[in-house]
Amino acid sequence: TEGKDGMTHRSGQWCCRLPSPVSLREVDQDVTGPRLRTIRVTEKLLLNGTKVNFSFMSDGFHDTVRKAFKVWETVGIGLRFHEVQNIENAHVRIDFGKGTGNWSQLGRDILSIPKDQATMHIESDDLDVCLHEIGHTLGFKHEHQREDITWDADAVYTFFENEYSWSKEDVDNNILTANPPNGVEASAFDPDSIMAYYFPPGLILEPEKYQTEAWQPASGLSETDKADVKKAYPPILKKEPQIRLVPRKTVRIEIRPGGQKTLLVKPIETGAYVIKTMGKSDTLIVLFEEEEDGELKVIAGDEDSGKRRNARIRTRLRKERKYVLKVRLYSEVTNARTAVV
The missing domain is CATH 2.60.120.1090 (Jelly Rolls)
Known part of the structure; x- marks a missing residue:
């Protein structure tokens, strides 16, 4: 839908509940500062220049998911996405249906999930939902889980318990806990990132405008999303020196x-x-x-x-x-x- 700002906003309110807290690699005690920050920013990224196989585990919104993979790929990145029929050969295994919400394992975590289990679950036939979950598969975290956002924690707990029956742990893991930034380099706050979702007024204290305005991201990949994914997975040069x-x-x-x-x-x-x-x-x-x-x-x-x-x-x-x-x-x-x- 088109908002007052002239931008196309997302058609519905939805959220994503990751299956577990973001797991971080154990490092030695003396690894701190810029070195640790750089590790945290990049540790979930897949290897560039590889083919990522995906497969469907049940009936569902297959065409929407296929379109979402194509949207990410046509940004011009160094990854290829390929649908396979045998889930044993799939890095990304997608299940559908009601019950567990929308979620995906994060980046390289997909490689440690048993082959008979899903790495992604889609509950809504919505292109933005599929783009968001594939973003997690690429190693990108929630845009709203940033150190420069201040939340009204009590209001957030109440809203997500009433609207989605989320526990305090769900809210902490998916909203309130600040994660390392996305991509290879930390980018500025992007309110239209596909890795954010809608929040009504009154849940955020800073930036101050969200005390009275809803945070309603635009539909599709933002320009920052595109720039970040190309930094993380730059296109492979056909004549790259060997x-x-x-x-x-x-x-x-x-x-x-x-x-x-x-x-x-x-x-x-x-x-x-x-x-x-x-x-x-x-x-x-x-x-x-x-x-x-x-x-x-x-x-x-x-x-x-x-x-x-x-x-x-x-x-x-x-x-x-x-x-x-x-x-x-x-x-x-x-x-x-x-x-x-």
């Missing part, structure tokens, strides 16, 4: 925090290999095998973010096969140079 990783040689790579590099791995002979990072950076490494159709199959992975060690993969590689190593940098302790051997 970095080769060969046995017993160290490769130095420069990556900005939240950024990623791809290395080609070609074994000189079949056998056991160890691939590891060097230096004082917080990284995630994942090794893929390139299949005959060009698709990448995950072999192994490891991460060292917030720990006094380096990411390390030990696995058996075959001479006649091609492998790809993806390296994502969460943060750097001294500089942005990371080495892989």
